[in-house]
Amino acid sequence: MxxxxxxxxxxxxxxxxxxxxxxxxxxxxxxxxxxxxxxxxxxxxxxxxxxxxxxxxxxxxxxxxxxxxxxxxxxxxxxxxxxxxxxxxxxxxxxxxxxxxxxxxxxxxxxxxxxxxxxxxxxxxxxxxxxxxxxxxxxxxxxxxxxxxxxxxxxxxxxxxxxxxxxxxxxxxxxxxxxxxxxxxxxxxxxxxxxxxxxxxxxxxxxxxxxxxxxxxxxxxxxxxxxxxxxxxxATEYVARFLGIRNSLAIDPQGGWHAGPTPLAGDLGRLDQHQGPMQLYVRPPSVSVLPADAPAPGPGQIVLSGARVKDVLYAGGEIDFVVELGQATLYATMRVGGAAPRASDPVRIQFASSDALLYRNGQLIDG
Ligand SMILES: Nc1ncnc2c1ncn2[C@@H]1O[C@H](COP(=O)(O)OP(=O)(O)OP(=O)(O)O)[C@@H](O)[C@H]1O
Ligand SMILES: [Mg+2]
Known part of the structure; x- marks a missing residue:
């Protein structure tokens, strides 16, 4: 009623x-x-x-x-x-x-x-x-x-x-x-x-x-x-941004998936179900920042190499990383035991393909 x-x-x-x-x-x-x-x-x-x-x-x-x-x-x-x-x-x-x-x-x-x-x-x-x-x-x-x-x-x-x-x-x-x-x-x-x-x-x-x-x-x-x-x-990029999903990458399949000059590697099966450019969103806690020479990622990960740490912010038990990737800025929130990447370190970004939200013309097409 x-x-x-x-x-x-x-x-x-x-x-x-x-x-x-x-x-x-x-x-x-x-x-x-x-x-x-x-x-x-x-x-x-x-x-x-x-x-x-x-x-x-x-x-x-x-x-x-x-x-x-x-x-x-x-x-x-x-x-x-x-x-x-x-x-x-x-x-x-x-x-x-x-x-x-x-x-x-x-x-x-x-x-x-x-x-x-x-x-x-x-x-x-x-x-x-x-x-x-x-x-x-x-x-x-x-x-x-x-x-x-x-x-x-x-x-x-x-x-x-x-x-x-x-x-x-x-x-x-x-x-x-x-x-x-x-x-x-x-x-x-x-x-x-x-x-x-x-x-x-x-x-x-x-x-x-x-x-x-x-x-x-x-x-x-x-x-x-x-x-x-x-x-x-x-449902829309507006809602994603309002909810604080700060990472947004314009990705394009022409000549292999890439975000600006950076090729996407790893598990791209989910992206391959779509044709044409998309906007990929991923939450900062879903993103990992790893040393550039870290061992190969496990299955199901999307990998972006050639990034550099811009800033490291300590936020209690977690660390917020600000990372530069070509023209894009990405954010990662991680619990780090041991040595964490530091400002200006070369790093690799990765996240589970299943954590990506995909938008076209502002609308969610796959998430
Ligand atoms: N009495 C009024 N005269 C003219 N414009 C108004 C009046 N009251 C609200 N507005 C306008 O209407 C729109 C919606 O205002 P409203 O107060 O409903 O927003 P809100 O979502 O409650 O915002 P907030 O989170 O700041 O409280 C705003 O652009 C506001 O400037
Ligand atoms: Mg109000």
Whole structure:
């Protein structure tokens, strides 16, 4: 059953350089699902969420909650926010500063006319869920950022909305707290089973929390799939680059596969299934940097010789190598025991043929 359906939604902001913040978005969110909108700054994530919340008027399209239209551009219908059965949590916690935690969480229940003892019972329940029952008498100024965000979550959950909209709720928190709250949010979602849209530009957050992930690009959904589909098979070069797959080589089969002046050696069977130039992407952790005279590679490896180490960056247990190969720059992240190649050393690059993602005209053709 679809809890939420967005059809051909278009939101333009007027002005000289008219921005199409949401550009023909079609998406359905199933009951109990957490859909994550992932994308860089300015791609339209917040605008899409605000349209669902009824905080923006779109110019085209429809939005349905449980099959009922709440927005329809063709008839000019736009149900006000407070009549939509949704809860919202934003990046800034936006709690009422003069109210206690208890009063903040009860607020939406009061607005819906719930009786005093029902309000108190429900507030106690959700404060328990977010592990903040002991804070109920404090005011927001007496809480940490992480606590404030938990209270904001409790407040949104209190009326048991059908749909929860979460806009970068963890991005104001420090790294450790973010990881902790992310896990907590995942547990709460599993326990309560609400339907959610979660906005983030952090791919780890997206893959941790998302039942499905929608990658957005300039107002459009560029790819929509399960976390593992998006991670393992980025549908376009844009998604691959956004996911940090930094290694990109233009390869051509004319006179044997080569990348610029560098011939590709080793296991090229997978490339030979294709004709014509392609763009090959491979993740830095899949790439090995080996001394130029290292023993011959095992089976299934693609090898590029004649590279040179440009820089070596220590990153805790791993080492990031920046390597020059003709005009191209490649990146490798490796755990290295013993002697690692050093800056300006001649090296060989290799990676498993199965780790390559192949694109033509920006689209994944084999991955
Ligand atoms: N009120 C507004 N008036 C004009 N343009 C706007 C307005 N709000 C947003 N925009 C533009 O719409 C586009 C999408 O903005 P939006 O806030 O939805 O992006 P976002 O994906 O949420 O980005 P971020 O990750 O930075 O929060 C941007 O180009 C932005 O400049
Ligand atoms: Mg935003």
């Amino acid at each position: 679809q809890e939420l359906k967005i059809e051909r939604l278009v939101k333009r902001y007027p002005g000289r350089d008219q921005v199409i913040a949401v550009n023909h978005v079609d998406v359905e969110v199933q009951a109990g699902e957490m859909l994550v909108l992932l994308g860089p700054s300015g791609c339209g994530k917040t605008t899409l969420l605000r349209c669902v919340a009824g905080l923006e008027d779109a110019q085209e399209g429809r939005i349905l909650l449980e099959g009922q239209p709440v927005f329809d551009a063709s008839s000019g219908m736009n149900q006000p926010t407070h009549l939509r059965d949704i809860g919202m949590v934003f990046q800034n916690y936006s709690l009422w500063p003069h109210m206690t935690v208890q009063a903040n969480v009860e607020y939406p229940l009061r607005a819906r006319g719930a009786k005093a003892d029902d309000r108190a019972r429900r507030a106690a329940e959700v404060l328990e869920v977010v592990q903040c029952a002991h804070l109920s008498d404090r005011i927001p100024a007496m809480l940490s950022g992480g606590q404030q965000q938990r209270i904001a979550l409790a407040r949104a959950l209190a009326p048991r909305p059908k749909v929860m909209l979460l806009d970068e709720p963890l991005s104001n928190l420090d790294a450790l707290l973010r990881v902790e709250l992310r896990a907590h949010l995942r547990a709460i979602h599993r326990e309560l089973g609400f339907t959610g849209i979660y906005v983030t530009h952090d791919q780890i957050e997206a893959f941790n929390l998302g039942t499905r992930v929608a990658v957005m690009n300039a107002g459009r959904i560029e790819q929509l799939g399960s976390a593992s589909q998006v991670y393992e098979r980025p």
